[in-house]
Amino acid sequence: MKKTIPLIIVIAGGIVWLLWVFIPHRVMADDFYYKFYMPWARAMAPFAIILGVFSLSMMHTAKIRRRAPKWQYSYFFFAGFIATSLAGFIGGTQKGGLYMWMFENMAMPMSATMFSLLAFYMASAAYKAFRARSAEATVLLLAAIVVMLAQVPIGVKISKYLPNISQWILDVPNLAAKRGIMLGVGLGSVATTLKIMLGIERSYLGGD
Amino acid sequence: MSFELFSNLVGAFFTLAIFSFLYKDNPLYQMSEQLLVGISLGYSFVLSYERVFIPFFWQPIVLKHQFILIIPAIIGAFYLFRFSRKLSWLSRYPIAFSMMGTGASVALAMHSSILVQMRQAMVPIENFNLFLIFLGTVTVLLYFFFSKAHTGVYGKFVSIGKWFMMVGFGASFGLTVMARISLLIGRIQFLVNDVFAKIF
Numbered sequence: 319m320k321k322t323i324p325l326i327i328v329i330a331g332g333i334v335w336l337l338w339v340f341i342p343h344r345v346m347a348d349d350f351y352y353k354f355y356m357p358w359a360r361a362m363a364p365f366a367i368i369l370g371v372f373s374l375s376m377m378h379t380a381k382i383r384r385r386a387p388k389w390q391y392s393y394f395f396f397a398g399f400i401a402t403s404l405a406g407f408i409g410g411t412q413k414g415g416l417y418m419w420m421f422e423n424m425a426m427p428m429s430a431t432m433f434s435l436l437a438f439y440m441a442s443a444a445y446k447a448f449r450a451r452s453a454e455a456t457v458l459l460l461a462a463i464v465v466m467l468a469q470v471p472i473g474v475k476i477s478k479y480l481p482n483i484s485q486w487i488l489d490v491p492n493l494a495a496k497r498g499i500m501l502g503v504g505l506g507s508v509a510t511t512l513k514i515m516l517g518i519e520r521s522y523l524g525g526d
Numbered sequence: 527m528s529f530e531l532f533s534n535l536v537g538a539f540f541t542l543a544i545f546s547f548l549y550k551d552n553p554l555y556q557m558s559e560q561l562l563v564g565i566s567l568g569y570s571f572v573l574s575y576e577r578v579f580i581p582f583f584w585q586p587i588v589l590k591h592q593f594i595l596i597i598p599a600i601i602g603a604f605y606l607f608r609f610s611r612k613l614s615w616l617s618r619y620p621i622a623f624s625m626m627g628t629g630a631s632v633a634l635a636m637h638s639s640i641l642v643q644m645r646q647a648m649v650p651i652e653n654f655n656l657f658l659i660f661l662g663t664v665t666v667l668l669y670f671f672f673s674k675a676h677t678g679v680y681g682k683f684v685s686i687g688k689w690f691m692m693v694g695f696g697a698s699f700g701l702t703v704m705a706r707i708s709l710l711i712g713r714i715q716f717l718v719n720d721v722f723a724k725i726f
Binding site: 319320321323324325327328331332333334335336338339340355357358359360361362363364365366367368369370371372373374376388391392394395396397398399400401402403405406407411417419420421422423424425426427428429430431432433434435436437438440441444454455457458459460461462463464465466469470486487488489490491492493494495496497498499500501502503504505507508511512514515522523524 | 533534536537538540541543544545547548553556557558559560561562563564565566567568569570571572573574575576578579582583586587592595597598599601602603604605606608609614615617618619620621622623624625626627628629630631632633634635636638639640643644646647655658659660661662663664665666667669670687688689690691692693694695696697698699700701702703704706707709710712713716
C-alpha cells in the first residue's frame with residue numbers, strides 16, 4: 319500500500335505511455351491521452367503549486383521562529399508574496415494593475431540584475447580557473463576569447479576573419495563535442511527511465 | 527514627478543540594491559533578494575490560479591459537472607501529506623501518477639538524443655570539416671567509455687575527444703558570458719537612459 323501500489327502505477331502507466339508512442343490508434347491518442355491523462359494531470363497540478371507555496375512559507379516561518387541567521391529578511395519574503403498575491407487576486411492580472419506593475423518594476427529589474435551580476439563572477443571565476451596552467455585550459459580559453467570577441471565590434475576591427483573563425487569553432491569542433499555528449503546523455507536517460515519503469519530506481523518515492 | 531519616472535525610480539532602486547552585492551553582502555541586497563523570491567512566488571501563484579486552477583479544475587468540476595475529476599483532485603491533494611510524518615507515503619500516489627510519463631520518455635529520448643544525432647552524424651565524409659565532426663563525435667563517445675583502459679595508442683586516440691570537448695566548453699562559456707554581458711548592458715542602459723537622463 320505504501321510503496322507497492324505507487325510502483326505498480328509507475329510500471330503499468332509507464333508501459334501504457336510507451337505504447338502511446340508506438341500505437342497511433344484512437345484509443346491511445348484520444349481516449350488515453352486527451353480524455354484521461356491530460357485532464358487528470360491538470361486537475362492534480364494546482365496541488366503541486368500549493369505544495370511549493372506551503373513548503374517555502376513553512377521554511378521561512380521556521381526560520382523566524384528559530385531566530386536563524388538573517389531571519390529578519392524572511393519578513394520581506396512574506397511581504398512580497400502577500401502583496402503580489404493580493405494585488406493579483408483583488409486587482410486582477412491585466413496590464414496597468416498593481417500586480418503587473420510589481421512584476422515589471424520590481425521583479426523584472428531585480429532578476430535581470432541578478433543574472434547580469436553573473437557576468438562579473440564568471441569573469442573572475444574564469445580568471446582563476448583558466449590562467450592557462452595546462453594546454454587544455456589554454457585551448458578552452460582561446461575558444462572562449464575568439465567566440466566572445468567575434469560578437470562585439472572590436473573583434474571585427476582586430477581581424478576581419480574573427481567572425482568566420484568563431485562560426486567555424488561553433489559549427490565544427492563544438493558540434494562534434496556536443497553531439498558526443500548528447501549521445502551519452504541520451505543513452506544515460508534511456509537507461510535511467512528504464513530503471514524507473516522496471517522498479518529498480520525508486521529514490522523518487524522517498525524513504526520509508 | 528510622473529508615474530513613469532516613479533516606476534523607473536523603483537526599478538533603479540532595486541537594480542542598485544542588487545548591484546550593491548558587488549561590493550559585499552549587505553542588508554539592502556538581502557532584503558531585495560527575499561523580496562524577489564516572494565514577488566516571484568506570488569506572481570506564479572496568481573498566474574497558476576488563473577491559468578491552471580480555474581480552467582482545468584474549477585470550470586470542469588463546478589461548471590461542466592465532470593465529477594470524475596474529483597478523483598485526481600483528491601489524489602493531487604495527497605501532495606500536501608508530504609508534511610505529515612505518518613501519512614507522507616500518501617504523497618507517493620500523485621508522484622507515481624506523474625512518473626508514468628517516463629514510459630514515453632524511453633522512446634522519445636531514444637529518438638531525439640540518439641537516433642536523430644546518429645542520423646546527422648552518419649553522412650558521407652565529403653570534406654575536412656565533416657571528417658573532423660566524425661572524428662570528434664567518435665572520440666568524445668570513447669572518452670566516456672571506461673570499460674577499456676585509456677592507455678597506449680587507444681589512450682592517445684581517445685584523448686583527442688578531450689580536446690574537442692575543451693573547444694566546445696570554451697565556446698559555450700564565451701556565449702554564456704556574452705549573454706550575461708548583454709543583460710548587464712541592458713541594466714546600465716536602463717539606469718542611464720530611463721532614470722539618470724530624466725532626473726538630471
